[in-house]
Amino acid sequence: MSGVWTALMGLGGVLAQHVILAACAIGLGIAVALPLAVWASRSQAVSRAALGFASLVQTIPALALLALFFPILLSLRAVFGEDLPTLGFLPALLALALYALLPILRNAVTAQANLDPGVIEAADGVGMNFWQRLRLVEAPLTAPYIMAGIRTAAVWTIGAATLSTTIGQPSLGDPIFAGLQTQNWSLVLAGCIASAGLAIIADALLGTIEAGFRHRDRRLWLGGAIAVAIGVAAAFVSQVDWSRDDGRDTVVIGTKQFSEQLILGRLVGAQLEQAGYNVEYREGLGSAVVAQAVADGSIDLYFDYTGTIWANQMKRTDNPGRDAMYDAIRKWEREVQGSRVLGKLGFENAYAFAMREDRADELGIRTIEDLARAAPRLVAGGDPEWFERPEWFAVRDAYGLKFANQRNFSPTFMYDALRSSEADVITAYTSDGRIAADRLRVLEDPREALPSYDTLIILSPERANDERLINALRPLLGTINVEAMREANFSVDRTDGEKKTPQEAARWLAEEVGLE
Amino acid sequence: MAASLTFDSVTKRYDTTEALAGIDLTIEAGSFVALVGASGSGKSTLLKTINRLVEPTTGRVLLDDEDVTTRDATAMRRQMGYVFQRIGLFPHMRVGENIAIGPRLVGDNLSRERIGELLELVDLDPAMASRLPEELSGGQQQRVGVARALAGDPDLLLMDEPFGALDPVTRDALGTRVRDLHDRLELTTLMVTHDMAEALILADRVLVMDAGKIVADETPQALASGGGGEVAQGLVAVPRHQAERLKELER
The missing domain is CATH 3.40.50.300 (P-loop containing nucleotide triphosphate hydrolases)
Known part of the structure; x- marks a missing residue:
């Protein structure tokens, strides 16, 4: 439990970011919902359209809604220019505000519709105009119901805001996603406790305001409102950078969601700090998001693999061999994306089929050709992307693979699935420490159907010719061998007492490959 | 007039x-x-x-x-004064505020004395001004409704x-009172x-x-x-x- 406590104490920064994000989203939701509700109360058509739209939004999973704002904002750059951010605060704010809309709107419209018609007739009868009726009669009478809607919206938004980590906005999702990735359950628990606690506190305070409105008790609602305001203000104040601007350049490093990326991010970050840079991390980004983010400058650099770029971004399905692929990628990044491939880090993280040694022996499998023969009786496990990737189609067609069943696992759980025989064979990654730790057999690929996956550093267009940054990064190229990377990965992924954080593993790795 | x-x-x-x-x-x-x-x-x-x-x-x-x-x-x-069956007192306003609402819309504040006078016109105790509508009987509420209608010195009711x-008893009494007013x-x-x-x-x-x-x-x-x-x-x-x-x- 002390691990959870320590993790909780380290959440101040993301907690503040979480509060700011949720408060802004709810505020924006209110700012849109209330005028819309007033309009809806005057027009049946508007009421139906607004409620229909809000309900529709609500059916989209929060994670998908957040992800959708990336392409939406990207296309909006045609209107608002290239400075429109596509990752981080803005898309998270917009998606969450949209999510907060429904409960506020629905309660406001319902409360309005259920107002005593006699009261409305009286308001008109005594000669109130539109604004007087709204201010003197409708607003005070519907306020408790609207507040109840805001309360619901707040609880939803605070929960859903944890998902904004995936689009590069720091939140209480950071410890949850990082902990899930590295099987650090203290971190996951700490993130959940903080997020749930925040939701409970917000619910209680907003509930106080609601009760104040309901009983027309000014002290009660004013007290609740002041407490909310203090909480939000404290979050803002804590995020103001009081240190004077030190004139240091800030580099934003983006990483994908798995341990190796987190370790590389911290390794490079430490090197850059030594070289006099400020470093910010956008950790846990989706694979496609991170590639686009570097191209549009939302992040300055990230790490990718030749085979991933080849298949995912260039949509190539052929396999011209390691060097030809690398040259084609450098050219494509330069000409199409405007990004710069700085070079290879030295190790490869390729897809490979892996099986438990005992099971492979039992079935007599050493190569993918052997696997193809046994496949109709076997269950294959892959990460959520694998069975959609061209590498899978290529290797499937090259060997005629046809499994009895195919299952998706998050990369972390894939190895557990192998251990518990939920899968007979998985698509492992060659730099994964668990291959050695679990003594897995990596199947040979005699037909060379699986492409190469050299690890690259890629710079955004703005940094493509930044000589100072390039000089700071160049010593890293070609230094990291796959054995060292495996060990570093395993030190983060292991679940016993020897477990390291990505930062600790990065420090170890730097020492191991002689970088300090 | x-x-x-x-x-x-x-x-x-x-x-x-x-x-x-x-x-x-x-x-x-x-x-x-x-x-x-x-x-x-x-x-x-x-x-x-x-x-x-x-x-x-x-x-x-x-x-x-x-x-x-x-x-x-x-x-x-x-x-104009307007009185109707559903009465329509504003439930979040005190009786006095309900009566004074019409003049308030044009920026006039009715004095306590004037509100008391209007309450007396409809046979209610001026002290009722500080009550909420929900504390009143139906007959008392409609008396307040009439007082509210008269607050702006209308020519037309x-x-x-x-x-x-x-x-029936309240109905008869209030009817007579309105004819009198x-x-x-x-x-x-x-x-x-x-x-x-x-x-x-x-x-x-x-x-x-x-x-x-x-x-x-x-x-x-x-x-x-x-x-x-x-x-x-x-x-x-x-x-x-x-x-x-x-x-x-x-x-």
């Missing part, structure tokens, strides 16, 4: 039904007129064309010889089934009711409506002595019959 009203070929059509089928009518300043008829006869609709809660399909309503549509509806309503939800404050009063007895007792002139038309326009005396035609006499028959039964019981 009491107000006069003229209706000039006023019609009101809802999709398929004709609520008002061409009303021509003049109401002199200072008169107390009752509009009587069955449900759906158009009497409420006619009343509401005056304060523009209902806009006529065709025709004009003149208030002191001025077309009501040429005036700002909200400003005009503030100079419009009442739509004002006593419909009240018990009509005379004292020199108002023009229009009262919609489905109760012919109430109309006969309180009004100077009784209009009977049926299917969007005025089918009788008589004094209470003329109606009581058999005038006004079939529909009107159908309505007069009810209280007459009741009175005869009562007399029989006395014997």
Whole structure:
């Protein structure tokens, strides 16, 4: 439990970011919902359209809604220019505000519709105009119901805001996603406790305001409102950078969601700090998001693999061999994306089929050709992307693979699935420490159907010719061998007492490959 | 100065039904007129064309010889008293605030004394000003409704089934009080009711409506002595019959 406590104490920064994000989203939701509700109360058509739209939004999973704002904002750059951010605060704010809309709107419209018609007739009868009726009669009478809607919206938004980590906005999702990735359950628990606690506190305070409105008790609602305001203000104040601007350049490093990326991010970050840079991390980004983010400058650099770029971004399905692929990628990044491939880090993280040694022996499998023969009786496990990737189609067609069943696992759980025989064979990654730790057999690929996956550093267009940054990064190229990377990965992924954080593993790795 | 009203070929059509089928009518300043008829006869609709809660399909309503549509509806309503069956006190405002709402809309603050006076006009204790509507009985609430209607010193008092939800004793007392105020404050009063007895007792002139038309326009005396035609006499028959039964019981 002390691990959870320590993790909780380290959440101040993301907690503040979480509060700011949720408060802004709810505020924006209110700012849109209330005028819309007033309009809806005057027009049946508007009421139906607004409620229909809000309900529709609500059916989209929060994670998908957040992800959708990336392409939406990207296309909006045609209107608002290239400075429109596509990752981080803005898309998270917009998606969450949209999510907060429904409960506020629905309660406001319902409360309005259920107002005593006699009261409305009286308001008109005594000669109130539109604004007087709204201010003197409708607003005070519907306020408790609207507040109840805001309360619901707040609880939803605070929960859903944890998902904004995936689009590069720091939140209480950071410890949850990082902990899930590295099987650090203290971190996951700490993130959940903080997020749930925040939701409970917000619910209680907003509930106080609601009760104040309901009983027309000014002290009660004013007290609740002041407490909310203090909480939000404290979050803002804590995020103001009081240190004077030190004139240091800030580099934003983006990483994908798995341990190796987190370790590389911290390794490079430490090197850059030594070289006099400020470093910010956008950790846990989706694979496609991170590639686009570097191209549009939302992040300055990230790490990718030749085979991933080849298949995912260039949509190539052929396999011209390691060097030809690398040259084609450098050219494509330069000409199409405007990004710069700085070079290879030295190790490869390729897809490979892996099986438990005992099971492979039992079935007599050493190569993918052997696997193809046994496949109709076997269950294959892959990460959520694998069975959609061209590498899978290529290797499937090259060997005629046809499994009895195919299952998706998050990369972390894939190895557990192998251990518990939920899968007979998985698509492992060659730099994964668990291959050695679990003594897995990596199947040979005699037909060379699986492409190469050299690890690259890629710079955004703005940094493509930044000589100072390039000089700071160049010593890293070609230094990291796959054995060292495996060990570093395993030190983060292991679940016993020897477990390291990505930062600790990065420090170890730097020492191991002689970088300090 | 009491107000006069003229209706000039006023019609009101809802999709398929004709609520008002061409009303021509003049109401002199200072008169107390009752509009009587069955449900759906158009009497409420006619009343509401005056304060523009209902806009006529065709025709004009003149208030002191001025077309009501040429005036700002909200400003005009503030100079008319309006009392209706559902009462419509604002539940979040105290009785005093409810009474003072009309003047407040134009920036006048009614003094406590004035609010007390208005409460006394409708036979309520001035101390009630600080109560909330929900603490009052139905009869007390409608008395407040009447006080609210009178707060802006109106020339015209419009009442739509004002006593419909009240018990008979309260109804009689408040009706008498309103007739008394009509005379004292020199108002023009229009009262919609489905109760012919109430109309006969309180009004100077009784209009009977049926299917969007005025089918009788008589004094209470003329109606009581058999005038006004079939529909009107159908309505007069009810209280007459009741009175005869009562007399029989006395014997």
